[in-house]
Amino acid sequence: NAGVTQTPKFQVLKTGQSMTLQCAQDMNHNSMYWYRQDPGMGLRLIYYSASEGTTDKGEVPNGYNVSRLNKREFSLRLESAAPSQTSVYFCASSEIWGTDAFFGQGTRLTVV
Amino acid sequence: GEDVEQSLFLSVREGDSSVINCTYTDSSSTYLYWYKQEPGAGLQLLTYIFSNMDMKQDQRLTVLLNKKDKHLSLRIADTQTGDSAIYFCAALGEGSQGNLIFGKGTKLSVKP
Numbered sequence: 001n002a003g004v005t006q007t008p009k010f011q012v013l014k015t016g017q018s019m020t021l022q023c024a025q026d027m028n029h030n031s032m033y034w035y036r037q038d039p040g041m042g043l044r045l046i047y048y049s050a051s052e053g054t055t056d057k058g059e060v061p062n063g064y065n066v067s068r069l070n071k072r073e074f075s076l077r078l079e080s081a082a083p084s085q086t087s088v089y090f091c092a093s094s095e096i097w098g099t100d101a102f103f104g105q106g107t108r109l110t111v112v
Numbered sequence: 113g114e115d116v117e118q119s120l121f122l123s124v125r126e127g128d129s130s131v132i133n134c135t136y137t138d139s140s141s142t143y144l145y146w147y148k149q150e151p152g153a154g155l156q157l158l159t160y161i162f163s164n165m166d167m168k169q170d171q172r173l174t175v176l177l178n179k180k181d182k183h184l185s186l187r188i189a190d191t192q193t194g195d196s197a198i199y200f201c202a203a204l205g206e207g208s209q210g211n212l213i214f215g216k217g218t219k220l221s222v223k224p
Contacts, residue, residue, distance in 0.1 A: 033211065040120075042200065042216035043155075058211070090154060092212075100145065101212055103155040 003027065006091050006104035013081040013111045021076040021107050023091030031094045032074035033058075033101070034066060036087040043090065049074055081111045114138040118201050118215035125223050130188040132218045134201030139182060141203040145212065146175065146186045149198045158186070158199075188220075196222045 007022045025032065030051045035043040035058075045058030049068040063085060065077045074093075078085060088108050094101040115137045124130045136144070145160040161168045161175045161184070168175045174187040188195055198219050202212040 031211075035214075040216060043214040045211060045213075048211055092155075094212075100143075100157050100160055102157070103147075105154040 004091055004093055004102050004104040006089075006107050008107060009105065010108050011110070013078075013109065015082060015111060017081050018077065018079050019081065020078075021089055021091075021109075022073070023075065023104060024073045025091075025093040025102070026072065027093060027102065028071065029093035029095055029102075030071070032068065033092045033094075034064075034074070034076045035090045035092065036060065037090060037106075038087050046076065046089075081109075083111045085109065086111045114141065114203055114213040116201055116203050116213050116215040118199075118218045120216065121219050121221070123221045123223065124191050126191060126193055128191055130186075130191045130195070130220055130222075132186045132188075132199050132201075132220065134184040134186075134215055136182050136184065136201075136203045136213075138203065139179070143204040144175075144177065144184050145200075145202040145204075146173075147200040147202060147214075149200065149217070151197075155200065191220075191222050193222045193224060196220055 004025045033048040034046040037043050044060050047066040049055045052071045055066050067075045088106045090106050091104040092101040118134045142163050146158045147155040148158050149155050159170050172189045176185045198217040200217045201215040
């Protein structure tokens with residue numbers, strides 16, 4: 001029973017490099033989310049996908065793109081990484097009515 | 113939009129009760145949640161309460177909801193050192209997309 005799986009767990013990038021964070025869920029949930037967590041800021045929503053084929057911006061979408069590849073997978077792409085994107089990134093999934101959200105273990109990203 | 117506020121720190125002695133408080137702004141929030149995050153780990157759902165309930169109890173955890181004042185609290189009875197973590201309050205935001213709005217988190221420190 002894997003739940004929500006994120007890869008990689010850790011990553012160090014140089015400024016300007018690109019990378020894709022992967023997320024997969026095995027609970028057949030419609031909705032998936034990407035959050036970032038910064039000290040003293042709590043979790044902030046980057047993008048979400050209410051269903052397969054749809055994506056919407058959250059609170060802090062600048063510098064990111066997303067792809068809802070299928071119902072299971074939701075990826076987050078940084079096209080040109082910046083030090084301000086150093087953060088811990090969490091993927092989550094839930095039923096559309098949001099009775100709860102299950103979180104992955106997070107990806108700790110450092111941009112130098 | 114929804115805003116969720118929490119105090120940032122709480123320190124208690126082992127065996128005492130802990131009470132973590134949260135306020136939210138959107139009176140139409142349907143579900144309210146408490147998550148626990150241990151150092152270096154993802155978020156773990158502790159409990160949630162539906163907005164038509166006043167109280168929910170689950171073993172050592174008691175959630176109280178004052179809908180009139182938009183105030184939510186989490187009481188942990190007989191607090192143990194293993195309860196030391198950051199606790200996040202979250203509310204289901206507008207639009208029923210299952211998007212959770214998080215507070216900044218309360219760091220609970222339990223002293224032996």
